[in-house]
Amino acid sequence: MKRRGLFLLQLGFTLFVCAFLIVPMILSIMAGLTVNYFVGIESGLTVRWVMEVWNGYRDTIFLSIGLSLACLAATLVLGIPAAYVLAKRQTALTRAIEELLVMPVAVPGLATALALIVTYGTLSGFRTSWAFILVGHVLFTLPFMVRSVLAVLMAIDLKTLEEGAASLGAGFWERFRDIVLPNCRQGILAGSLMVVTLSMGEFNMTWLLHTPFTKTLPVGLADAYASLRLEIGSAYTLVFFVMIMPLLLAMQAFAKPRPAKFVAEETE
Amino acid sequence: MTDTGKPVSIALANCAKTFADGTKALEPLDLAIHAGETVVFLGPSGCGKTTTLRIIAGLEEPDAGGKVLFDGVDVTHLPIEQRNVGMVFQSYALFPNMTVAGNVGYGLRIRKVPDAQVKARVSEMLAMMQITRLADRRIDQLSGGQRQRVALARAIAVRPRALLLDEPLTALDAKLRDTLRLDIDSLLRSLGITAIYVTHDQAEAMALGDRIVVMEHGRVAQIGKPREIYQQPATRFVADFIGTMNRLTGATDGGVFRCKAGIVPWSEAPATATEILFRPEDIRVAESGETANLQGKVASAFFLGDRTRLFVDVGEERPLVIESTARRDFQHGEAVGLAIDPRGLLVL
Numbered sequence: 001m002k003r004r005g006l007f008l009l010q011l012g013f014t015l016f017v018c019a020f021l022i023v024p025m026i027l028s029i030m031a032g033l034t035v036n037y038f039v040g041i042e043s044g045l046t047v048r049w050v051m052e053v054w055n056g057y058r059d060t061i062f063l064s065i066g067l068s069l070a071c072l073a074a075t076l077v078l079g080i081p082a083a084y085v086l087a088k089r090q091t092a093l094t095r096a097i098e099e100l101l102v103m104p105v106a107v108p109g110l111a112t113a114l115a116l117i118v119t120y121g122t123l124s125g126f127r128t129s130w131a132f133i134l135v136g137h138v139l140f141t142l143p144f145m146v147r148s149v150l151a152v153l154m155a156i157d158l159k160t161l162e163e164g165a166a167s168l169g170a171g172f173w174e175r176f177r178d179i180v181l182p183n184c185r186q187g188i189l190a191g192s193l194m195v196v197t198l199s200m201g202e203f204n205m206t207w208l209l210h211t212p213f214t215k216t217l218p219v220g221l222a223d224a225y226a227s228l229r230l231e232i233g234s235a236y237t238l239v240f241f242v243m244i245m246p247l248l249l250a251m252q253a254f255a256k257p258r259p260a261k262f263v264a265e266e267t268e
Numbered sequence: 269m270t271d272t273g274k275p276v277s278i279a280l281a282n283c284a285k286t287f288a289d290g291t292k293a294l295e296p297l298d299l300a301i302h303a304g305e306t307v308v309f310l311g312p313s314g315c316g317k318t319t320t321l322r323i324i325a326g327l328e329e330p331d332a333g334g335k336v337l338f339d340g341v342d343v344t345h346l347p348i349e350q351r352n353v354g355m356v357f358q359s360y361a362l363f364p365n366m367t368v369a370g371n372v373g374y375g376l377r378i379r380k381v382p383d384a385q386v387k388a389r390v391s392e393m394l395a396m397m398q399i400t401r402l403a404d405r406r407i408d409q410l411s412g413g414q415r416q417r418v419a420l421a422r423a424i425a426v427r428p429r430a431l432l433l434d435e436p437l438t439a440l441d442a443k444l445r446d447t448l449r450l451d452i453d454s455l456l457r458s459l460g461i462t463a464i465y466v467t468h469d470q471a472e473a474m475a476l477g478d479r480i481v482v483m484e485h486g487r488v489a490q491i492g493k494p495r496e497i498y499q500q501p502a503t504r505f506v507a508d509f510i511g512t513m514n515r516l517t518g519a520t521d522g523g524v525f526r527c528k529a530g531i532v533p534w535s536e537a538p539a540t541a542t543e544i545l546f547r548p549e550d551i552r553v554a555e556s557g558e559t560a561n562l563q564g565k566v567a568s569a570f571f572l573g574d575r576t577r578l579f580v581d582v583g584e585e586r587p588l589v590i591e592s593t594a595r596r597d598f599q600h601g602e603a604v605g606l607a608i609d610p611r612g613l614l615v616l
Contacts, residue, residue, distance in 0.1 A: 160361040161363060163355070163357070163361065164355065164361030164362070164363070165363070166327075166347070166349045167325065167349070167353060167432075168374055168375030168378060168422065168426055169350075169352070169378045169426065170349055170378045171349050178374070179363055179365070182363075182365035183363070183365050263408075265411045265412065265414075265441070265444055
């Protein structure tokens with residue numbers, strides 16, 4: 001009886017916390033679909049606000065998608081080889097580099113952005129292009145790719161696997177293609193989803209780095225909140241949810257660890 | 269049974285290895301391995317046996333001045349992927365991203381062997397290792413014993429010039445080790461391949477090796493056939509590392525060796541000997557009426573089924589180990605007379 005009471009108490013608390021987080025989301029989504037938020041749901045439901053967001057801000061959506069994919073490409077090209085080297089050479093230097101890589105995550109995005117502007121702001125062609133934002137995003141997301149791939153590489157016995165492949169005649173590139181890449185697929189996938197999600201939602205840095213012609217989705221969102229009616233801002237949030245939720249769900253699915261299996265010896 | 273490449277003779281000349289941190293893993297070593305021979309490197313961990321194997325494999329380069337020769341050709345600076353050697357690792361090193369058949373065929377695919385031939389060779393290998401039914405399994409669906417069979421099949425599939433095995437049975441439990449050891453033995457004999465086998469297990473070394481290289485602290489302590497190593501150990505280290513060795517301390521006195529527990533008749537005893545060594549099978553509990561050389565007290569007795577292992581206190585630092593097949597119990601503290609066969613006595 002006592003245990004049942006405790007269970008109910010825990011269940012209640014969990015539901016309360018969930019409600020605390022989920023209710024604002026639902027309200028926000030409803031606001032984006034309501035004709036007049038101040039009148040309430042009686043005013044009726046509409047997709048008018050969503051359409052207005054689409055018409056006014058679809059460029060920011062495309063820019064954000066393009067930016068996050070470019071960011072993904074850059075972190076794959078830079079991050080996987082970096083993780084490979086860090087996994088293969090465990091020295092004081094590589095460990096220091098591993099720690100330094102996390103700096104852009106620890107330092108506030110605004111500070112990183114300011115540093116970029118101070119350094120490269122005078123290169124006008126670069127400053128006004130979306131590539132400028134891309135640099136910021138790559139700086140910010142690269143550690144997530146490296147860490148994610150590195151974690152998988154450290155968990156498998158990479159050295160022996162590569163030695164095994166080498167003994168069978170595989171040269172460096174063959175080993176990298178056939179052994180290293182396929183075996184860190186989980187880490188690459190998890191890292192990729194993380195990078196795309198983070199790049200898509202990045203605001204701090206982007207807010208400083210953007211120009212009126214290079215607005216990303218979150219910057220547009222801030223714009224909409226600040227200057228347009230609440231329903232449009234909320235509809236914008238809804239669009240953002242629709243884009244980011246599948247990524248988050250996929251990330252959860254890939255993050256699940258595969259349970260280690262024990263296979264008993266068979267008697268012959 | 270199945271063809272492999274022509275077996276090579278392997279020679280190491282002046283091969284030493286110092287690691288980047290300054291640790292000396294291997295003192296300069298010269299070694300000749302005949303084509304088709306199975307040589308076992310035996311020794312405790314850190315003795316340099318795995319380093320030697322890795323130098324032969326091409327996974328490590330010897331220090332400047334060292335040379336590795338395959339059939340007289342210098343391969344010292346050839347990386348492992350160009351040496352055509354098969355390698356089996358303690359941790360299996362199977363590729364988790366491929367099936368069993370994928371693993372076994374990998375070396376052939378790297379060599380651009382046509383698909384049909386790869387397939388045929390893979391089934392041949394799987395049949396040889398009796399794992400045909402596992403062909404489509406993933407590696408994490410295999411037991412340890414099955415994994416090592418796959419690893420062997422994979423190493424042999426490419427018809428290597430030599431097979432290098434680095435403690436292949438260490439990760440397996442005792443019973444399975446025995447089964448696989450038998451399989452490896454018949455495999456090596458039927459292939460006639462040059463094989464180098466690294467282990468710290470002397471029973472494995474004795475069973476598999478045509479010759480055993482006993483190593484200690486980066487040096488070769490003794491090279492010889494298993495029987496030579498066992499019966500005529502060159503050093504105290506070899507004597508202690510291989511099998512069990514009993515020792516008695518005392519002094520030679522005109523054709524006999526006197527120790528605390530009695531007198532051992534030994535006409536060939538060197539005059540300066542202060543310690544004699546012998547194996548458990550060269551001493552037995554004297555039956556009633558038989559002359560006992562030594563007197564001792566049973567310190568422990570372990571009934572093993574086919575025999576009883578006795579530890580008999582004879583006033584030495586360590587009790588003597590004696591195996592008795594007598595059909596009787598031994599009591600703790602029981603006084604026993606012991607008879608020694610002088611043919612088994614050694615001085616080192």
